[in-house]
Amino acid sequence: MDENESEFLAGYDPRAFPAVAVTVDVVALTILGGVLHVLLVERGQYPHVGRWALPGGFIRPGEDLPEAAKRELAEETGLAPRAHIEQLASYGTPDRDPRMRVVSVSYLAFAPDLPDPKAGSDAADAAWHPANRLPELAFDHSRILADGLERARSKLEYTPLATTFVGETFTISELRGVYETVWGVSLHAGNFHRKVLSVPGFVESTGEATESGGTRGGPRAKLYRAGDARLLHPALLRPAREEEVR
Amino acid sequence: MDENESEFLAGYDPRAFPAVAVTVDVVALTILGGVLHVLLVERGQYPHVGRWALPGGFIRPGEDLPEAAKRELAEETGLAPRAHIEQLASYGTPDRDPRMRVVSVSYLAFAPDLPDPKAGSDAADAAWHPANRLPELAFDHSRILADGLERARSKLEYTPLATTFVGETFTISELRGVYETVWGVSLHAGNFHRKVLSVPGFVESTGEATESGGTRGGPRAKLYRAGDARLLHPALLRPAREEEVR
DNA sequence: ATAGTTATTCTCATAATGAGATTATCTGGA
DNA sequence: TCCAGATAATCTCATTATGAGAATAACTAT
Numbered sequence: 042m043d044e045n046e047s048e049f050l051a052g053y054d055p056r057a058f059p060a061v062a063v064t065v066d067v068v069a070l071t072i073l074g075g076v077l078h079v080l081l082v083e084r085g086q087y088p089h090v091g092r093w094a095l096p097g098g099f100i101r102p103g104e105d106l107p108e109a110a111k112r113e114l115a116e117e118t119g120l121a122p123r124a125h126i127e128q129l130a131s132y133g134t135p136d137r138d139p140r141m142r143v144v145s146v147s148y149l150a151f152a153p154d155l156p157d158p159k160a161g162s163d164a165a166d167a168a169w170h171p172a173n174r175l176p177e178l179a180f181d182h183s184r185i186l187a188d189g190l191e192r193a194r195s196k197l198e199y200t201p202l203a204t205t206f207v208g209e210t211f212t213i214s215e216l217r218g219v220y221e222t223v224w225g226v227s228l229h230a231g232n233f234h235r236k237v238l239s240v241p242g243f244v245e246s247t248g249e250a251t252e253s254g255g256t257r258g259g260p261r262a263k264l265y266r267a268g269d270a271r272l273l274h275p276a277l278l279r280p281a282r283e284e285e286v287r
Numbered sequence: 288m289d290e291n292e293s294e295f296l297a298g299y300d301p302r303a304f305p306a307v308a309v310t311v312d313v314v315a316l317t318i319l320g321g322v323l324h325v326l327l328v329e330r331g332q333y334p335h336v337g338r339w340a341l342p343g344g345f346i347r348p349g350e351d352l353p354e355a356a357k358r359e360l361a362e363e364t365g366l367a368p369r370a371h372i373e374q375l376a377s378y379g380t381p382d383r384d385p386r387m388r389v390v391s392v393s394y395l396a397f398a399p400d401l402p403d404p405k406a407g408s409d410a411a412d413a414a415w416h417p418a419n420r421l422p423e424l425a426f427d428h429s430r431i432l433a434d435g436l437e438r439a440r441s442k443l444e445y446t447p448l449a450t451t452f453v454g455e456t457f458t459i460s461e462l463r464g465v466y467e468t469v470w471g472v473s474l475h476a477g478n479f480h481r482k483v484l485s486v487p488g489f490v491e492s493t494g495e496a497t498e499s500g501g502t503r504g505g506p507r508a509k510l511y512r513a514g515d516a517r518l519l520h521p522a523l524l525r526p527a528r529e530e531e532v533r
Numbered sequence: 534a535t536a537g538t539t540a541t542t543c544t545c546a547t548a549a550t551g552a553g554a555t556t557a558t559c560t561g562g563a
Numbered sequence: 564t565c566c567a568g569a570t571a572a573t574c575t576c577a578t579t580a581t582g583a584g585a586a587t588a589a590c591t592a593t
Contacts, residue, residue, distance in 0.1 A: 059348045063307045063379065063390050102305045102388065106379040131377045131392045133309065133352040142348065144309050144390065146377045214540070232582065234541065239580090253590080259539025260589035274527055275580070281520055460571075478551065480572065485549090499559075505570025506558035521549070 061142045065110045066097030066182065068129060068189030069120070069150040070172070070223075072206050077172040077222050079186060082117050082164035088139050089179035091165070095186065097145065098163065110148035118158035118167045125205050126150045129189050137181045145180075149189045151205045173225075194223055199276040201243055204267035210247050212262035213237055214255075224279055236277055242270025307388045311356045312343030312428065314375060314435030315366070315396040317415065318452050323468050324415035325432060326404060327424070328363050331411040334385050335425035339416070341432065343391065344409065356394035364404035364413045371451050372396045375435050383427050391426075395435045397451045443469055445522040447489055450513035456493050458508035459483055460501075470525055482523060488516025 069080035081093040096117040100109040107126060114120055126148050133144035158167040170176070172190060177183065196202045203219040204211070217233045237243055244265040251261045315326035327339040342363040346355040353372060360366055372394050379390035404413040416422070418436060423429065442448045449465040450457070463479045483489055490511040497507045 059345075061307060061309045061346070063309065099305075100307070100379070100390075103381045105381060106377065106390070128376055130374055131352065133346070133392065135349045135351060144346075144352070144392065146379065146390065229582070230540080231542075255539060256591075257538050258591040260541080262540055475551070476571080477553085477573075501570060502560075503569050504560040506572080508571055
């Protein structure tokens with residue numbers, strides 16, 4: 042930076058730009074009782090008071106985007122910000138918020154089975170909602186949520202993301218349950234088993250097995266933990282959806 | 288919206304939120320002379336005067352994000368905004384711009400062989416740069432550019448994106464050239480040919496052939512046009528990159 | 534003990550891939 | 564004009580991946 046640039050910056054007026062607010066919104070997913078759930082908060086303030094929305098809020102000065110996403114998740118819901126979180130997309134259609142021009146950077150978070158969230162400052166309530174049968178959401182949050190779900194479904198294919206939905210150790214059946222739940226399909230148990238074990242680094246054996254069989258019978262299952270793969274190769278593809286190809 | 292909400296909005300002060308500016312930045316890619324090129328502008332204003340940067344700028348009131356990206360591309364470079372454009376990611380680290388808090392929503396654009404760009408208002412110059420051997424860029428644009436390149440490489444695998452880099456009609460060899468250029472690898476001509484023709488909807492025959500053989504010999508090649516597929520199934524995967532898997 | 538359930542492993546047909554070879558067609562230069 | 568080299572388009576063949584179904588064995592609850 043030269044002298045002229047320093048001078049320029051000293052006389053720079055940030056007000057010269059149109060007022061825009063930036064928010065982060067979080068699509069937080071978990072599996073409860075074999076059903077995919079999304080974390081929603083009931084708005085306690087205008088606009089859209091009383092309507093369900095994604096947890097989120099305005100970024101603070103000096104706060105990085107992912108930080109803001111984790112903070113909002115923790116603040117509005119009491120959930121520990123240790124979940125895996127990644128950027129989803131940004132939404133900035135001019136009238137998406139009636140207050141002013143708001144650009145929202147959305148994040149996607151995954152977490153294993155978690156306790157009930159508790160409502161934070163701005164929220165009247167916070168709760169996990171089943172991903173099918175959702176209420177109408179505030180702002181354009183239905184669209185953001187749909188994008189988040191599709192991203193999650195897609196990432197299951199080529200990353201070990203599914204292992205973030207299960208505990209430290211898990212059985213192949215539990216892992217299959219995650220895929221079936223998120224994709225909303227049922228998978229061939231034998232083929233899934235073969236596939237998971239054949240992808241290098243997806244899971245590694247713990248040498249242990251479950252204490253007992255399933256509640257409805259069956260032998261005790263071997264336990265695995267997540268491996269060191271960051272990408273699944275070859276990928277574990279969803280059954281072909283002809284309608285989405287064309 | 289009820290009466291109380293209208294009242295609330297009427298008394299709402301946008302200045303209550305910290306001043307943040309939102310920009311769009313565009314990673315525009317094309318292939319020139321068999322080499323992948325990126326569109327860069329030489330900054331004509333502080334900060335980073337004289338340094339190369341991605342084309343971009345502040346969004347305008349009432350302007351949607353993709354619109355802004357197309358406008359910047361057209362404004363700063365004279366390129367027709369008819370190219371395919373999609374959102375890439377957003378960047379908002381607090382000090383990424385020395386003037387003020389700036390959140391940048393980046394877009395990725397693809398275009399077939401195009402004429403030289405011309406510098407626009409804010410730019411001292413605009414030019415296509417080879418994607419290997421790039422200058423040091425302003426702000427965090429090197430990072431954005433890297434993310435854009437990786438996205439493009441990845442989308443080649445499972446979408447017909449490569450067809451946007453070639454003309455209306457093209458030969459299988461030209462299409463293979465796109466993959467080889469963007470991925471930076473050489474592909475088995477026979478297998479590529481078989482694969483492209485076997486993926487439903489990727490390309491369709493025009494019934495025509497090139498006027499003459501290649502400059503260095505060979506028979507006249509059949510011509511194809513892009514098909515109606517939006518996803519390639521099965522996908523056309525890059526050769527496995529062991530180092531990226533773990 | 535027994536029926537029903539589940540984990541794990543196999544079999545077998547089919548599809549997809551990787552590597553190499555073949556054939557025919559064209560260009561440019563001898 | 565003829566030939567060497569280049570390229571398009573096919574084909575072969577071994578290997579790997581997938582989809583569907585079945586077999587086996589270990590467990591639960593009744």
